[in-house]
Amino acid sequence: MWIYRIDEPRLGAVRVREWRRRARHAVAMLVLVLVAATGGLVLLDGSTAPFHTRLFTALWDAANLTTTLGDFSEFDERQKVFMLAAMLVTMFVAAFSISRLTGILSGDDVIAYRENRAMERQLERLAGHVVVVGYRSLGQRVSAQLREAGETVLVLVVDASLADKAAENGNLVILGAADVFDDALRRARLDSARALIATSPDGDANVAITLLAKSLNRSLPISVPGENGLRKALLEDAGATDVVIGDDIVANALIGKLGARTKAVS
Template sequence: MKQLIVRYLVSFSYFLESAPYYKRTKRFFNNLLNNDDYKYKKYFDIFMVFVILSSVIILVVDVREHVAYWLEWYDFYVVTIIFIVEYLLRLWVHSDMHKVIIAQYEESEFFEKPFSFRKVISEIASQKWEYMTSIPAIIDLIAILPSYREIRVLRVFVLFRAFKMLRYSKSLLQFFEILRNKKIELYALFLLLSFFTLIASMMIYVFEGAGQNQNIQSLFDAIYWAVVTVTTVGYGDITPVTTEGRFISILVIITGLGAITFLTSIIVSAFGEKLPEIKQTRVLNQVAKTKDLNLVCGYGKIGQIVSNKLRKQGERVLVIENDASKVQKAELDGHRVLHADATKSDTLLKLKFCESVKSVIAVTHNDIINVFITINARSLCSTVEIIARCSEKSVATKLKLAGANHLIMPEEIAGMLGAVYIGQPVAFDALQAILTRKKSARIDEVEVKRGSFLDGAKVGDFDFGASRLVLLAVLKPLSPNEKMSHYVIFNPPEDTELHAHDILVVMGYNVSIADFKGRMEQSVRYKKRAS
């Protein structure tokens, strides 16, 4: 009989281990209950906070006046069932019983010894008991008790339903986590205050309790006075009347002020240590929901220019910087900043790199760091566009091999512009005005939209001159699936055919370029309505 039970139990355990539906279901509830990064957890938290608040309000109102029948029905059945189901689900996902059975069975088969039911039950019970005795689980269990209204004393546990909200508030959990990191200091302060309060209460009882003070009739009265005084609350209902008692009051007040100062310094230092981590978590939560993100790695001179230009163009920008002073500078400039090392894969994986990031711009002052950033980014995503800064041509080759799509060489560009200025100063002024946009003319890229009036047309079919535009080049994708890489046709002839995803490099006034883009968008919408 025992062998038959073992066989069925082990078979069922192996079935659960290999059942995809069971695994998906358990993973879903585990994410819903415990994974803060799960997209549906915030909705579950909001729902549970609503249930908790509504039940607390009903129970508090019912203390003085009878609530409506349907509210009693909601609190007794709906709320109670939700709490019980949540408690059982948390108990279920805490550990896997079938894995304990499989492990014990394989161990018994390997060592050729009998299958131990006692050991399996003991280990399963130990794992479940570990959860049941945790503080959050105890609060969850006690929070169910106020539902049984027939036992009036259980109404005192209504407070624990409010405590349940701590589980669903990340800010409150962070606050308690910060305090827990200073538990040694807080524990030492609590012991010191407890010892001093006990000594002060006994002393005040000796000097004031022997018929000297009518308000101190017992040791508890003395303890009450000491606690009220050391916390600097000072209700004034008990005041010393003897000289010795007043001297003790002075010592207790001074000690209380010192303790409060010490406690404040502990909390401030704890928050100061954890504040950067909290800020980083907040930034990660924000960018996790962002698409088409541009990562600017390095906030030096070039990084500042790139970040500010991208933000003015309406692009989504995240600065990654490892230097604390530059992080502070980027925050003051209004950018979202991640204080991290972009050369590490963990930094980019936290951002859901392939899903969220459109481009990586590696513009640190160190060429080697830019190479590592490029390798790191390309290893995680083969389609992301990478723009890297370098100072030497030998490094440029390495960056190309590492996967960079485009290179920025500030020194070489500066030298070329200097040569242009010496030979053609007027042309240099015009070029500088266009690049810095100090004038109304500029150079811009315009992508040919599918279904627009240029899709399938030739360059000569559109009069760019009449629109106050100069067509400088046409960039065509190397393949339909590779839109990041293009070959360039400078000064394209009139018979050059244009297709969707081609990029036109045009120069003109701001108003001319804006009008040209607007006409293209309008033609796309018109064609969609016509079809």
């Protein structure tokens, strides 16, 4: 699902940084084991081979040790005892590292953090899209029809369950609580959007959305529902391009149906 959360849990970023720190420590410990094993094997090597040859052989055997590969049957007793101890240390370090790293990236806060990072990249490339504010009955119908027409739809919502539903239906989504909804609009790339459609049943909210959207992109076409003529004038003053009064549409449809029926009877 593609959901950008304005109030993304900051703990996710902290956990990711902690995982990276632990991963670096784990790698450092394994390198330390490798270096210690190499040094020990060089000291225990009683051959008359040149030092660089003994060093390379020791490094090779130590690398085989840390990767659990190789055959050490040619070692003498002292070397085998040393390698046995080194194997035990390697297993302890590996088990310790795995226990420290496992599970830290599977929490919901980390998943939200990673999803936000991926969504940020999506938003950076977004252009020519239609922003739909709200995803209740009207917002769902508008978004569905826009998608059927081949439009890229970005839905802005304040409810987490509606955000999940919008994402499941194939929309890009920005989720932000009411007190940070202005941040959601700023993230919606209104500068490159094709249009904005507000579908909130709250008339005051639609006025606020229109004012803020117009301040971010003065040429952006904005369609908003209005309750009456007074509200329509207020929305147009705020910058709405098209204000649709639902009662007018219903009244016209009813009268049209009645006229068609009357003509059919006559």
